[in-house]
Structures are given as C-alpha cells and as structure tokens.
Amino acid sequence: MAEIVVLGAGLGGTLMAFELLPQMRKEDRLTLIGQGRNYHFVPSNPWVAVGWRGRRDIEIDLAPVMARKKIRLLDQGAKRVDPAANRIELADGSSVSYDYLVIATGxxxxxxxxxxxxxxxxxxxxxxxxxxxxxxxxxxxxCKNPGPIVVGAVQGASCYGPAYEFALILDTELRKRKIRDRVPMTYVTAEPYVGHLGLDGVGDTKGLLESEFRDRHIKWITNAKLSAAEAEILHVEELAEDGSLKKTHDLPYKYAMMLPAFRGVAALRGVEKLVNPRGFVLIDEHQRNPHFRNVFAIGVCVAIPPTGPTPVPVGVPKTGFMIESMVTATAENIGALLRGREPTARATWNAICLADFGDGGVAFVAKPQIPPRNTNWAAKGAWVHLAKVGFEKYFLRKIRGGTSEPFYERFLMKQLNLHKLKENA
Structure with a gap:
C-alpha cells in the first residue's frame, strides 16, 4: 500500500487528484490537502470584481465530490513540509505521512x-x-464618484493575462454605466512591452493589445516598478532598456488593481534542496524533485526561469493548459513508480489561452509556451468572450463531476477550430 498525498486543492491539485485515481492500485490511498473545502474558479475573478459573477457562481464544495471519488480531503492546510521525513505538518498540529507527494500549492x-x-x-x-x-x-x-483608474502588474509578477482582462473588462463595464468619459485609465506593467505576457509575446499579442488599448483610450507604462502605494497615489519608476531610471511617475487614482509578484508558500520556503531562494519547487523533466525523488510538483509553485533578461523582473506564467499537461505527466509517472518502473512522461508545457475583454477578447496558442516555438498564433474577436463564458460552465461542471479527462485541451481546441472554420468559410 502506498500513501499518496496531493498538497493544494486549487486548479492543479484538484485535477491532480482526479487523474491519479486511474493510476493507483486498489490498495493505495489518496489524500488531498487544501486550505478550506471550497474550490473557486480563479479565471472568473475579474468578473466577480465588477459584479458579473458572485462567489456562489464560481464556488464548489469539494467535500461531497471527493467523498464520491473515495479521496480523503483534509481542509486545515499545511504548516510545514518535511521531505526528509516524508511528512507534512498540518495547521492544526497534526501531521500526514506519505510515500509520494505532489505539491500543487499555487x-x-x-x-x-x-x-x-x-x-x-x-x-x-x-x-x-x-x-x-x-x-x-x-x-x-x-462608480458613485469616479476618477482615474490604474491597472497592471508589479515587478516580479508572473501572471499578466488577468491584468489585461481586468483593464478591458473595467472599460466595458464603465461604458455600460455611461461613466467611461469620466475615468482616465493607465496600464502599468513590469513587462518590457505591451503584450509580452511573460512569454516574450505570442503571435502578434503586442500589436493586438496595443491596438485594443488605443481604441479604448488606455495609456500604458512598461518597464515599470511600483515603489510604493499611498491613498490615491501610486509611485512608479519607469526603467530604461539598460535598467537605469528613465522617469518617475506619481499616478493619481481613485481605483487601482495591480497583480503582485508570486513566491512559494510559507510551508515550503527555505526547505533546502526542495525549493529555490524564492520558494518555488525545483523539478526535473518528469516534474520530479532532483533530490527528494518521491516528491513531484505541478502548477504555479514550480520553478521556471524567465524567457530572457528584462529591465524589470518578469516571471513566466503557468497557464491552465500547461498545468493540465503537468498533471497528466505526473499521474503517469507516479503510476509507473507504483509498478516498479521509472518515470518517462513529460509535460508538453504548451499554452492555449482565452483572455476575455468583456465584449471581446484575445486567444493565443504557444507550442511550446517558452520560445522558440512550433506554433505561435494569436487572434481577437467577440467569439473569445463567448468561448470563455462557455469554458467557465464546462470546467465547473467537470469539477463537480470529478472527471479526469483533459478538458482544457478538449474544450479550447474545439473553440479554436470552430473559429478557424468560420474564418475560412
């Protein structure tokens, strides 16, 4: 019998639990550890922030789902991971031992x-x-007393799509409320250019997003560092290509949303040979830690080097499609180990994304996600918004049903193929 633990019950951890089940033997036991028992569909958060969705619309109680799948769910969260002892200390003082651990903490x-x-x-x-x-x-x-808005992502951020989405969703909502003319908007980002996305662009995301910003009267500042935030003013440093200070901006605002930098969670930070100095988990080509060979990691918690040097630190995103490929490879590799074989499966690390703008959007395909690529494509249109709404419903239905199929790939590729068929009609 093997004790298999998945640490983290978000997107990656939930999918990981579902995909591990078919790989396990009858005598093995699977435990999922989360912070609370509810799953939230994070891509819908921009809609929640403007009132297009409520918490209940994007929330799933995992307890009955996991009970049906015979997966033990612990919802108290982890305090510390001790890979040398094959043990996880939980927040309530109890602990869980494991034979195999998959870290999916986000x-x-x-x-x-x-x-x-x-x-x-x-x-x-x-x-x-x-x-x-x-x-x-x-x-x-x-909205009762509108003024300037600032949206963007700070130095070290590694998730840029939601910032673009939110800026353009705000624009859409403000126009619906007929107050857009009273709201100057500025996009502030660590990226070296609009549309970089932490991926050095995909297709013509630079041109597509710059055009979108111009059409919607959104100004932008790139190579930007947020030095401090005060009530109704942001202090921003704009750097030159050589990293020297080019200009300072004191940006007034009535509403500001800036995405933060990420780091590893407290339960992992400082664990020697498991994580890098930032707390992200070190893995090999099989999602396996090079030192602790029974520990795997998937998703945002994984250490990935940047695509190249930039004046301001810019991280690499881990998109849902990419995470799903990590999940599948990890499940297959643990299945192999349970049967006395060495891991051979590798994640594809491709990116297929739908970025919603409220009344349109941009879709892009990067295969692989990190350049150079075999496929490098982007397109925009109203169909992207409709596809993202459809995907939200599709995804939540699949989570409630406890499915293990690769539904990111199935749904997104279907939408992209339908769009291409319409283009060629």
Whole structure:
C-alpha cells in the first residue's frame, strides 16, 4: 500500500487528484490537502470584481465530490513540509505521512514586498475570490464618484493575462454605466512591452493589445516598478532598456488593481534542496524533485526561469493548459513508480489561452509556451468572450463531476477550430 498525498486543492491539485485515481492500485490511498473545502474558479475573478459573477457562481464544495471519488480531503492546510521525513505538518498540529507527494500549492502573494500595496493596503487584487469580492465593493463605491483608474502588474509578477482582462473588462463595464468619459485609465506593467505576457509575446499579442488599448483610450507604462502605494497615489519608476531610471511617475487614482509578484508558500520556503531562494519547487523533466525523488510538483509553485533578461523582473506564467499537461505527466509517472518502473512522461508545457475583454477578447496558442516555438498564433474577436463564458460552465461542471479527462485541451481546441472554420468559410 502506498500513501499518496496531493498538497493544494486549487486548479492543479484538484485535477491532480482526479487523474491519479486511474493510476493507483486498489490498495493505495489518496489524500488531498487544501486550505478550506471550497474550490473557486480563479479565471472568473475579474468578473466577480465588477459584479458579473458572485462567489456562489464560481464556488464548489469539494467535500461531497471527493467523498464520491473515495479521496480523503483534509481542509486545515499545511504548516510545514518535511521531505526528509516524508511528512507534512498540518495547521492544526497534526501531521500526514506519505510515500509520494505532489505539491500543487499555487503561490503566496507577495503584497508585503511593496509598502502600501495590496488589499491590506491601498490597492485591489483579483488573485483570490475574497480579494475579488472586496474589489467589487470598492468598485461600486468608485462608480458613485469616479476618477482615474490604474491597472497592471508589479515587478516580479508572473501572471499578466488577468491584468489585461481586468483593464478591458473595467472599460466595458464603465461604458455600460455611461461613466467611461469620466475615468482616465493607465496600464502599468513590469513587462518590457505591451503584450509580452511573460512569454516574450505570442503571435502578434503586442500589436493586438496595443491596438485594443488605443481604441479604448488606455495609456500604458512598461518597464515599470511600483515603489510604493499611498491613498490615491501610486509611485512608479519607469526603467530604461539598460535598467537605469528613465522617469518617475506619481499616478493619481481613485481605483487601482495591480497583480503582485508570486513566491512559494510559507510551508515550503527555505526547505533546502526542495525549493529555490524564492520558494518555488525545483523539478526535473518528469516534474520530479532532483533530490527528494518521491516528491513531484505541478502548477504555479514550480520553478521556471524567465524567457530572457528584462529591465524589470518578469516571471513566466503557468497557464491552465500547461498545468493540465503537468498533471497528466505526473499521474503517469507516479503510476509507473507504483509498478516498479521509472518515470518517462513529460509535460508538453504548451499554452492555449482565452483572455476575455468583456465584449471581446484575445486567444493565443504557444507550442511550446517558452520560445522558440512550433506554433505561435494569436487572434481577437467577440467569439473569445463567448468561448470563455462557455469554458467557465464546462470546467465547473467537470469539477463537480470529478472527471479526469483533459478538458482544457478538449474544450479550447474545439473553440479554436470552430473559429478557424468560420474564418475560412
């Protein structure tokens, strides 16, 4: 009998639990450890922040789902991982031992690295449904007395799509409320150019997103570092290509949402040979830690080097499609180990994404995600918004049903193929 533990019950961890089950033997036991028992569909958080969705629309109680699948769910969260002892200390003082561990914790949000930054400071966030609900409350207050808006992502961030989505969803909602003419908007980002996305662009994302910003009267500042946030003013440093200070900006705002940098969660940070200095898990080509050979990692918690040097630190995103490929490879590799074989499966690390703008959007395909690529394509249109709405419903239905099929690939490729058929008609 093998004790298999998945640490983290978000997108990656939930899918990981489902895909491990077919790989396990009858005598093996699977445990899923989460922070609470509810799953939230994070890609819908921008919609929550403008009131297009509520918490209940994107929330699933995992307890009955996991009970049906005969997966033990522990919802108290982890305090510390001890890979040398094959043990996880939980937040309530108890512990869980394992034979195989899959780390799928997602990130810790590093708001504290910038004075005044984040939901406990002066700016909003859409990284968690709790943050998105607070952002919605602040947005409703803002609409009664509108003014400048700043949206973007700070130095070290590695998730840029939601920032673009939120800026353009805000634009759509403000036009619906007929107050867009009273709201100057600025996009501020660590990226070296609009549409970089932490991927050095995909297709013509630079041209597509710059055009979108121009059409919607959104100004932008790139190569930007947020030095501090105060009430109604952001202090931003704009760097030159050589990393020297080019210009400082004191940006007034009535509403600001900036995505933070990520780091490894506290339960992992500082564990020697498991994580890098930032707390991200070190893995080989099989998603396996090079030192602790019974430990695997998938998703945002994985250490990936940047695509290249930039004046301001820019991380690489781990998209849902990419995470799904990590999940599948890891499940197959643990299945092999359970049967006395060595791991051979590798994740594809491709990116297929739908970025919603409220009344349109941009879709892109990067195979592989990190250049050079075999496929490098992007397109925009109203169909992207409709596809993203459809995917939300599709994804939540599959989670409730406890499916293990690769539904990111199935659904997104279907949408892209339908779009290409319409283009060629």
């Amino acid at each position: 990130p810790d949000l590093a708001f504290d690295e910038i004075p005044g930054f984040g939901p406990e400071g002066f700016t909003q966030s859409i990284c968690h449904v709790d943050h998105a609900e607070r952002a919605h409350t602040a947005f409703e207050t803002f």
